[in-house]
Amino acid sequence: MADDFERMWADLAPVGRSAASGGYFRQPYLAAETELRAWFVEQATARDLTVEADGLGNVVAWWDAPSVEGGDVLTGSHLDSVLDGGAYDGPLGVVSALAAVDLLRSRGFVPGRRIGVSVFAEEEGSRFGLACLGSRLATGALSWADARELRDRDGVALPDALEAVGLDGSILSLTDVATFVELHVEQGRDLVDRGAAVGAASGIWPHGRYRFDFAGEANHAGTTRMEDRADPMLTYAMTALAAHKQARLAGARATFGRVEVTPNGTNAVPSQVTAWLDARGESDEALAALVETVSRQGADRAGRDGTSLEVTAESVSSSVVFDAGLAARIAADHEGGDWPVVPTQAGHDAGVLSQAGIASAMLFVRNPTGVSHSPAESARMPDCLVGVSALADTLERLAR
Numbered sequence: 554m555a556d557d558f559e560r561m562w563a564d565l566a567p568v569g570r571s572a573a574s575g576g577y578f579r580q581p582y583l584a585a586e587t588e589l590r591a592w593f594v595e596q597a598t599a600r601d602l603t604v605e606a607d608g609l610g611n612v613v614a615w616w617d618a619p620s621v622e623g624g625d626v627l628t629g630s631h632l633d634s635v636l637d638g639g640a641y642d643g644p645l646g647v648v649s650a651l652a653a654v655d656l657l658r659s660r661g662f663v664p665g666r667r668i669g670v671s672v673f674a675e676e677e678g679s680r681f682g683l684a685c686l687g688s689r690l691a692t693g694a695l696s697w698a699d700a701r702e703l704r705d706r707d708g709v710a711l712p713d714a715l716e717a718v719g720l721d722g723s724i725l726s727l728t729d730v731a732t733f734v735e736l737h738v739e740q741g742r743d744l745v746d747r748g749a750a751v752g753a754a755s756g757i758w759p760h761g762r763y764r765f766d767f768a769g770e771a772n773h774a775g776t777t778r779m780e781d782r783a784d785p786m787l788t789y790a791m792t793a794l795a796a797h798k799q800a801r802l803a804g805a806r807a808t809f810g811r812v813e814v815t816p817n818g819t820n821a822v823p824s825q826v827t828a829w830l831d832a833r834g835e836s837d838e839a840l841a842a843l844v845e846t847v848s849r850q851g852a853d854r855a856g857r858d859g860t861s862l863e864v865t866a867e868s869v870s871s872s873v874v875f876d877a878g879l880a881a882r883i884a885a886d887h888e889g890g891d892w893p894v895v896p897t898q899a900g901h902d903a904g905v906l907s908q909a910g911i912a913s914a915m916l917f918v919r920n921p922t923g924v925s926h927s928p929a930e931s932a933r934m935p936d937c938l939v940g941v942s943a944l945a946d947t948l949e950r951l952a953r
Contacts, residue, residue, distance in 0.1 A: 558652040576637035576928035581675040582714040589632040608723035610674030611687045618664040624731025629671030639930025641738035653945040664952040688902040692909035735903040736916045742923035750939040752893040753884040754915035757904045760833040761869035769860040771824035783859035785826040792851035806833040873904040
């Protein structure tokens with residue numbers, strides 16, 4: 554198992570990696586992500602798994618069972634990354650799933666239900682701005698009519714991006730899937746603090762992406778008196794500070810991580826600032842209250858600055874509570890005791906499938922620094938191998 558995992562991990566390591574930062578650029582339907590998807594199909598074929606792919610870039614490799622009664626068991630994750638992301642977010646779940654199949658076969662296990670290893674497309678939303686795009690479409694949470702209107706930062710429409718890599722937009726069906734288990738590197742320090750290599754998930758915080766459009770008046774940076782300006786950058790700056798303060802007061806999360814400025818000149822007062830807020834709260838009510846407060850404070854400041862503010866919710870995912878019985882079943886009775894069951898503030902395909910009525914669970918592998926969405930994201934090989942064993946044990950329990 555260790556040799557197979559390390560070999561697969563070595564295969565992935567150079568794909569889409571920046572020589573400058575060490576981070577990864579694996580955006581959907583571009584060269585690196587397309588290469589990884591082809592690699593996955595090659596690995597699945599080498600294992601005599603039945604490959605099913607759709608026209609969105611979703612792929613499932615099936616380990617067929619003598620009987621299909623009781624519904625399929627699905628595992629896997631994604632292969633795309635955020636801009637300048639880490640190595641483990643997504644690919645760890647895919648490689649671990651393939652290694653878990655190898656481990657189960659070495660044990661002589663014969664599944665009583667089909668086991669699928671999945672790769673979902675555009676999980677991060679790094680290109681088309683909507684997280685979990687592939688799983689949303691596969692579960693019917695998003696319609697193709699809405700998805701086809703999505704555009705990337707360069708104005709490329711989703712159907713055109715698909716056509717460029719030979720995909721036609723057809724959508725995979727998950728109607729026979731009864732259970733989904735996603736293994737993922739932990740994006741935090743909970744397992745580090747508990748001294749545990751792996752853990753199960755209790756749920757996912759609600760989260761959303763909101764576009765803040767600040768409008769003002771373009772003018773000369775040198776000749777325009779400070780008191781004569783309608784500068785949307787000032788309104789944005791105050792709003793970003795307000796978001797930070799309100800999130801800290803509420804025990805929530807608020808991040809302005811992307812900003813676009815027009816005309817974006819050093820010697821010009823901008824006419825437009827567009828900024829995207831990523832907000833997360835412990836409950837749906839807490840998230841709504843946070844965004845409402847930040848939006849109101851931004852609008853109040855706009856009134857004083859002579860600017861305007863318009864807020865648009867681009868995507869909002871409500872809270873997910875994973876099946877407590879399934880989580881307890883997965884976490885219980887292991888060597889050394891039960892695995893911890895912990896919440897996560899990050900969104901995942903497992904959350905989308907759960908909201909679609911598929912019994913879902915997650916396994917986390919310890920991240921020694923807690924850093925994620927960064928080149929510093931990491932996991933130690935011994936912990937990764939514990940994760941493979943944990944996933945194999947889980948699949949055996951579910952597909953017995």
